[in-house]
Amino acid sequence: MERRRIIFSGSGGQGVITAAIILAEAAVLYEGLNAVQSQSYGPEARGGASRSDVIIADADIHFPKVIKPNALVCLTQDAYNKYFGLIRPDGLLLTDSHYVKQDKMVDARQVELDMYKEVMDKIGRPIVFNICMLGAFITLTQLIKPESIVKVLKNRIPAELLGLNKQALELGIKLAENYNR
Amino acid sequence: MERRRIIFSGSGGQGVITAAIILAEAAVLYEGLNAVQSQSYGPEARGGASRSDVIIADADIHFPKVIKPNALVCLTQDAYNKYFGLIRPDGLLLTDSHYVKQDKMVDARQVELDMYKEVMDKIGRPIVFNICMLGAFITLTQLIKPESIVKVLKNRIPAELLGLNKQALELGIKLAENYNR
Numbered sequence: 525m526e527r528r529r530i531i532f533s534g535s536g537g538q539g540v541i542t543a544a545i546i547l548a549e550a551a552v553l554y555e556g557l558n559a560v561q562s563q564s565y566g567p568e569a570r571g572g573a574s575r576s577d578v579i580i581a582d583a584d585i586h587f588p589k590v591i592k593p594n595a596l597v598c599l600t601q602d603a604y605n606k607y608f609g610l611i612r613p614d615g616l617l618l619t620d621s622h623y624v625k626q627d628k629m630v631d632a633r634q635v636e637l638d639m640y641k642e643v644m645d646k647i648g649r650p651i652v653f654n655i656c657m658l659g660a661f662i663t664l665t666q667l668i669k670p671e672s673i674v675k676v677l678k679n680r681i682p683a684e685l686l687g688l689n690k691q692a693l694e695l696g697i698k699l700a701e702n703y704n705r
Numbered sequence: 706m707e708r709r710r711i712i713f714s715g716s717g718g719q720g721v722i723t724a725a726i727i728l729a730e731a732a733v734l735y736e737g738l739n740a741v742q743s744q745s746y747g748p749e750a751r752g753g754a755s756r757s758d759v760i761i762a763d764a765d766i767h768f769p770k771v772i773k774p775n776a777l778v779c780l781t782q783d784a785y786n787k788y789f790g791l792i793r794p795d796g797l798l799l800t801d802s803h804y805v806k807q808d809k810m811v812d813a814r815q816v817e818l819d820m821y822k823e824v825m826d827k828i829g830r831p832i833v834f835n836i837c838m839l840g841a842f843i844t845l846t847q848l849i850k851p852e853s854i855v856k857v858l859k860n861r862i863p864a865e866l867l868g869l870n871k872q873a874l875e876l877g878i879k880l881a882e883n884y885n886r
Contacts, residue, residue, distance in 0.1 A: 536860070541726065545744070552746035562743030562769050563726070565733035588743050588769050679717070 525557075527581040528667060529590040532657075533607050534599030534623075536572045539654030544576035546676050547658060547668060551580045554672035560588040573602060580667065595665055596632075597657060599623055599640075616664055620657070635664060637699045643692060652692035659696025664704070670697060706738075708762040709848060710771040713838075714788050715780030715804075717753045720835030725757035727839060727857050728849060732761045735853035741769040754783060761848065776846055777813075778838060780804055780821075797845055801838070816845060818880045824873060833873035840877020845885070851878060 530547070532540040541563055548559035561578045577590040592612040597619070598604035604624045611617050615632040622640040639656045643649070655677070662668045670693060677689050711728070713721040722744055729740035740761045758771040773793040778800070779785035785805045792798050796813040803821040820837045824830070836858070843849045851874060858870050 545722065548744065548746055549750075552750045559746045560743065561746070562741065563729065564766070564769065565729055565740045565742070566765075569730075569733045584747075585745070588745065 525582050526594075527579065527583075527585075528595065528665070529593045529612070530578040530580070530595045530597075531575060531590050531593045531607060531610070532578070532597045532599075533573070533575045533603035534597075535603070536569075536574050538574065538599050539651070540574050540597075540599065541576045543654040543658045543661075544578045546655075546673060546680065547661075548578050548580070549676045549680075550668050550672040554675050555668060557582055558585055560585045562588045564589065568606075573600075573606075575603070575607075595661070595667075597661060599653075599657065601625065618657075618661060618664060633664075635700075635703060637696075637703060639696060639699060642695055642699060646695055647688060647691055649688055652688050655689050655692040656696035656699075659693040659698075660700040661696070663697045663700035706763050707775075708760065708764075708766075709776065709846070710774045710793070711759040711761070711776045711778075712756060712771050712774045712788060712791070713759070713778045713780075714754070714756045714784035715778075716784070717750075717755050719755065719780050720832070721755050721778075721780065722757045724835040724839045724842075725759045727836075727854060727861065728842075729759050729761070730857045730861075731849050731853040735856050736849060738763055739766055741766045743769045745770065749787075754781075754787075756784070756788075776842070776848075778842060780834075780838065782806065799838075799842060799845060814845075816881075816884060818877075818884060820877060820880060823876055823880060827876055828869060828872055830869055833869050836870050836873040837877035837880075840874040840879075841881040842877070844878045844881035 532544050534540045548561040551557040551559045559580045579585050595616040596611050599620050611632040613631045617632045618635045620640050621636045621638040643653050643656045713725050715721045729742040732738040732740045742759045760766050775793050776797040777792050792813045794812045798813045799816045801821050802817045802819040824834050824837045
């Protein structure tokens with residue numbers, strides 16, 4: 525497989541770090557791949573920004589930081605404004621319609637999905653917004669199977685919250701599938 | 706300040722990744738420092754091993770992986786056997802007495818604390834073992850103030866679990882203070 529370099533970005537409470545860890549664990553534990561996942565915190569973290577990098581490959585990974593992502597997710601306008609220029613040509617740039625207006629042209633597949641609004645309308649719990657994003661992300665990239673994400677969720681999430689999380693994952697998958705049509 | 710390179714290691718369910726993220730966030734958000742936090746997952750993750758690296762500095766951090774830690778925490782015998790040799794001379798090697806027997810001589814401060822057993826005896830909930838470790842860790846290293854950790858916990862932990870987590874942090878601090886005497 526081609527090495528996949530991913531950045532999830534947004535603001536502190538949106539759970540982008542958790543989403544990145546779940547993605548990396550799914551790749552390693554259930555798909556036989558290697559992964560490195562990291563957070564760099566600088567002054568921007570004190571302003572509430574959050575960024576998490578994941579590299580997934582079938583070979584060893586020596587340098588964990590992502591410079592030019594194949595896939596970039598931005599869940600706030602600030603994150604989009606800061607990172608859109610990093611996207612690798614032919615990459616995927618996914619944003620949330622409620623938080624971000626994509627107003628720059630980039631040499632990448634630009635996808636806007638109404639994830640936050642759908643989560644609030646259909647589930648009513650903002651804490652699973654990140655899992656909805658993850659569902660959309662794995663569907664658009666075809667990188668990791670939903671079953672592998674569900675297995676990680678089962679390990680990590682308290683039993684009483686598992687249903688909500690699976691529902692959010694499914695919602696994200698459907699939003700991306702409808703977009704793909 | 707001197708750059709601090711830290712490895713937390715153990716097995717999958719012990720929460721070493723969460724502990725590392727909390728430590729990094731506390732350093733960045735409440736102590737004005739920079740931090741990088743990462744996980745490398747390879748074949749050993751499929752065997753249940755877990756390792757998380759944190760670098761904390763007052764300057765920029767360019768390479769996020771820890772090669773020679775100033776402080777190494779091992780919460781399983783496997784982790785200890787695998788990583789003890791990495792410790793930087795004069796570093797701190799902290800292990801849990803229930804899980805690890807330190808049987809190698811290293812050029813470092815070797816500390817064994819009965820954290821797991823104390824958590825089970827005094828709190829009865831293994832999920833806060835990692836927070837007890839964090840309390841002991843920040844006390845032995847004097848790296849981050851307990852108040853900064855508590856602030857991060859308040860942001861991250863559901864309100865109904867905050868008390869348990871603060872109790873575990875205090876327990877870890879006391880174990881390390883008693884050890885220091």
